[in-house]
Amino acid sequence: MHFRFMVAASLLAFAVTTVAQMPDKPPTRPRITGISHIAVYASDPAATDHFYRDIVGAVKLPDPENPKGSRYALSATQFIEVLPLPEGAGINRLDHTAWNTDDAEGLRRYLAARSWKTPPTVEKGADGSVWFTVKDPEGNKVEFVQPPAVLKPLAAPSVIGRHIIHVGFLVHSRVIEDTFYRDLLGFRPYWFGGMVEGKLDWVSQQAPDSHDWVEYMLTSGPSGSGIPPTMTQQNLGVLDHLSIGEASVPQAYKVLADGNRLTGRHDDQPKIGKDGKYQFNMYDPDGIRIELMNFHASEKPCCSPFTADDPPE
Numbered sequence: 001m002h003f004r005f006m007v008a009a010s011l012l013a014f015a016v017t018t019v020a021q022m023p024d025k026p027p028t029r030p031r032i033t034g035i036s037h038i039a040v041y042a043s044d045p046a047a048t049d050h051f052y053r054d055i056v057g058a059v060k061l062p063d064p065e066n067p068k069g070s071r072y073a074l075s076a077t078q079f080i081e082v083l084p085l086p087e088g089a090g091i092n093r094l095d096h097t098a099w100n101t102d103d104a105e106g107l108r109r110y111l112a113a114r115s116w117k118t119p120p121t122v123e124k125g126a127d128g129s130v131w132f133t134v135k136d137p138e139g140n141k142v143e144f145v146q147p148p149a150v151l152k153p154l155a156a157p158s159v160i161g162r163h164i165i166h167v168g169f170l171v172h173s174r175v176i177e178d179t180f181y182r183d184l185l186g187f188r189p190y191w192f193g194g195m196v197e198g199k200l201d202w203v204s205q206q207a208p209d210s211h212d213w214v215e216y217m218l219t220s221g222p223s224g225s226g227i228p229p230t231m232t233q234q235n236l237g238v239l240d241h242l243s244i245g246e247a248s249v250p251q252a253y254k255v256l257a258d259g260n261r262l263t264g265r266h267d268d269q270p271k272i273g274k275d276g277k278y279q280f281n282m283y284d285p286d287g288i289r290i291e292l293m294n295f296h297a298s299e300k301p302c303c304s305p306f307t308a309d310d311p312p313e
Contacts (some may be wrong), residue, residue: 027110028105029133033183033212033224035164036145038242039073039081039095041266047285048082054284056080056259056290057158064125075162080242085286093286095238096133096141097167097214104130104146114184122146137176138216138225140169161244161292165311166204167216170237170239172225174203177216177280181205187214194272202274211311217241237287245295248313249278251293266281276301 005104018250042048052058058072058080065085073079077119084093101107104122112118113265122132127246128148136142171177186208194201203216217239219228227236246252249270258263266282273279276297282290297306 008022009141018204020192026113027106027209029110029186030101030106031209032107032144032207033100033102034207034212035167036098036100036147037081038097038164038167039069039083039143040240040284040286041085041089041093041095042082042284042286044285045082045084051264051283051284052080052082053257055076055160055263057156057160057261059154059156062126065123065127065131071179073154074156074159074164076154078162078164082182091236092227093233093237093288094169096143097169098131098145101144101146102142103172104132107144107187108132111184116180116184120242137182138172145309160256161246163245163311163313164212164242164244165293165295166213166215166243167242168202168217168239168241170219170236171202171203171216172219172229174216174218178205181214188308190308191275191301191304191306193301195274196283197303206308207300211309213311215243235286237283238289241289241291243279243291243293245311246278246292249280249292249294253280267305272299274302 038040049060052072053060058074061071061073061079063069063071063081065081068255069081069083071079071081081095085093106123108118116134119132122130124130128150131143132144133141133143160262182205187205187209190204190206190213192200192203200219203218204213205216206213219231219239253270262282264283264285267280270278270280270292276299278294278298280292282292284290295310
């Protein structure tokens with residue numbers, strides 16, 4: 001009996017030691033549930049305020065992340081963040097893009113466990129939101145936001161659309177960016193195309209737990225990261241953009257035109273893009289493109305079929 005007790009005790013001690021020596025299980029990726037916002041710079045705050053409030057119809061709110069900034073909200077969870085133009089910005093007017101997650105700290109730990117450079121802690125806003133910021137492989141700032149547990153209802157009777165369905169920015173290498181968005185975060189293909197047959201200009205990748213997408217705006221400039229030295233602010237603003245979903249872009253255009261809300265630079269009228277969807281482009285005072293886009297295609301897209309469902313209306 002004494003012998004059996006010693007053997008059992010030894011086996012128990014071995015099991016406890018083995019469990020203690022086993023490495024921690026790598027954290028799983030929390031959900032990435034869609035676009036949170038895009039943050040842009042303004043050289044003329046008054047003109048930018050007019051654009052986002054009076055033309056887009058967004059609701060101006062304080063910025064819990066940056067007291068010098070403002071939020072222009074389309075809904076309780078999506079907005080445009082407008083920041084003062086920093087010294088030395090050059091032609092750049094994009095600060096970062098941002099995605100919603102249901103666990104910011106968990107996502108931070110997930111990326112850190114896979115050797116992605118992350119901050120040591122998350123940040124917390126006055127509204128109860130939690131977020132952290134990293135850089136993608138080409139140096140673009142990407143933020144992941146956990147919204148407040150209790151969202152305040154947003155009344156925005158004049159907003160031209162309530163759903164940011166995609167954000168896009170200058171990209172040099174699809175392959176390099178895919179190592180972050182697809183391989184690490186689980187984004188999945190949606191559509192790709194180009195202005196002419198055989199040339200790739202746009203690559204759309206949907207978030208893993210949403211149908212919102214990021215659009216790589218591929219440039220033929222020098223390889224690597226950064227803004228090509230030959231690029232103009234106007235051309236960069238075409239690439240760095242956000243898209244607001246519409247059931248009918250022609251109807252949304254009519255609302256803007258009939259309400260005398262179309263000032264500044266914009267398209268003459270809606271058109272059908274290469275993806276078969278109606279779209280209409282407007283530009284904020286610093287050239288960032290705001291694209292109204294139909295949720296669904298009216299024609300067959302060029303270049304490739306859609307490989308995932310459209311965002312919900």
